[in-house]
Each structure stands twice: as structure tokens, then as C-alpha cells.
Amino acid sequence: MIHPLAALKHAILSSPVPTATLLIGIPGSGKSTWIKQSELKFDFVAIISTDDIIDALAIESACTYSEMWKQVKFRDIQQQMFAKMQNAIAMEQSIIVDRTNIDRKARNKILCKLPPHYHRLGAVFTCDLVELDRRLRERAEKTGKYIDPVVVQDMLNRYEEPTTDEFDEIFL
Numbered sequence: 001m002i003h004p005l006a007a008l009k010h011a012i013l014s015s016p017v018p019t020a021t022l023l024i025g026i027p028g029s030g031k032s033t034w035i036k037q038s039e040l041k042f043d044f045v046a047i048i049s050t051d052d053i054i055d056a057l058a059i060e061s062a063c064t065y066s067e068m069w070k071q072v073k074f075r076d077i078q079q080q081m082f083a084k085m086q087n088a089i090a091m092e093q094s095i096i097v098d099r100t101n102i103d104r105k106a107r108n109k110i111l112c113k114l115p116p117h118y119h120r121l122g123a124v125f126t127c128d129l130v131e132l133d134r135r136l137r138e139r140a141e142k143t144g145k146y147i148d149p150v151v152v153q154d155m156l157n158r159y160e161e162p163t164t165d166e167f168d169e170i171f172l
């Protein structure tokens with residue numbers, strides 16, 4: 001059987017219309033890592049993420065992601081993210097939204113901004129909790145990006161599985 005993430009990549013590359021892919025998964029589930037490993041060309045697919053914007057600011061200020069996160073106004077960062085998304089849409093580019101997208105409300109904030117002809121793909125990232133804990137600790141040590149376990153638990157509680165009224169295709 002073809003792996004769901006391989007099928008997702010194929011769906012993005014073979015779609016005759018632009019695609020909007022929402023990655024869905026709690027912190028540490030591997031969304032950003034998949035984007036890096038997928039080798040999708042970023043002139044073809046725009047990555048829409050508040051984390052990328054904070055990371056870039058952190059590099060400019062020579063501090064960690066978590067330090068930068070405390071300094072920025074999240075609303076401003078979100079505005080920048082939506083501006084990048086609107087630019088990509090204006091150019092008919094495919095997009096991948098690299099956020100947790102954990103519940104319908106969060107997903108709808110993105111989905112309601114898409115033109116009707118965009119093909120909507122939802123991809124769920126899962127990870128068992130022992131492995132998740134290991135990954136989050138390792139990432140915090142390596143990069144300084146620390147996610148409070150309370151935040152992870154809150155997202156687990158809020159998780160809503162994607163449905164076919166939200167997406168044209170779902171990769172689970």
C-alpha cells in the first residue's frame with residue numbers, strides 16, 4: 001500500500017489545479033520535517049507558516065525561536081503569514097499550510113480564504129506520546145524551540161479529525 005505522505009506528494013504534483021494542503025498534527029508530529037524531506041520545489045509550492053517567520057526573525061536577532069516568540073506580537077506574525085498566502089494565491093501557486101490546524105475552527109480560518117477552484121488536501125500527522133516526548137525534548141535541546149507539555153495536551157484535547165466537507169482529499 002502506498003504511504004499516505006507519498007500519496008499526498010503525488011496529489012500535489014499531479015493536480016491540474018493549484019492545491020492547498022493543510023498539515024494537521026500536534027507539535028512534534030513531524031509536519032515541518034516532512035516538508036523538508038519531501039523535496040517539493042518551493043517556487044512551485046509556497047510554505048505558509050508563522051514558525052518560519054519567527055525563525056527568520058530569530059536568526060536576524062541571534063536568539064532562539066522561544067526567545068523570539070516572547071518578543072513578537074503574534075497578531076502581526078499572523079498578518080504576515082496571511083499576506084504571504086494571499087500573494088501565493090494571486091499567483092495561482094499551490095500552498096502548504098504548516099501549522100497545527102488542529103480543529104475545524106483553526107482550519108476554517110485558512111479554508112475560507114481559498115478560491116473555490118483550489119483543490120483542498122488535508123494530511124494528518126500522528127506520533128505516539130512516548131516518541132513525541134522524546135522528539136520535543138531533543139528538538140528543544142538542539143534548537144531552543146521549547147513547547148510546554150500543557151500546550152501539547154491542550155491540542156490533543158482539541159483535536160478534531162478532518163472531514164470531507166472541509167477537504168477534497170484526506171491523507172491519514
Ligand SMILES: Nc1ncnc2c1ncn2[C@@H]1O[C@H](COP(=O)(O)OP(=O)(O)OP(=O)(O)O)[C@@H](O)[C@H]1O
Pocket residue numbers: 025026027028029030031032033034051099100125135136138139147
Ligand atoms: N518521522 C520522524 N522520525 C523521527 N524523528 C522525527 C520524525 N519527524 C520529525 N522528527 C523529529 O521530531 C522533531 C519535531 O519534528 P517537526 O519539527 O517536524 O514537528 P512539527 O510537527 O513541525 O512541530 P511544530 O508544530 O512544533 O512545528 C524534530 O526534531 C525532528 O527531527
Ligand SMILES: [Mg+2]
Pocket residue numbers: 031032033051098
Ligand atoms: Mg513545525
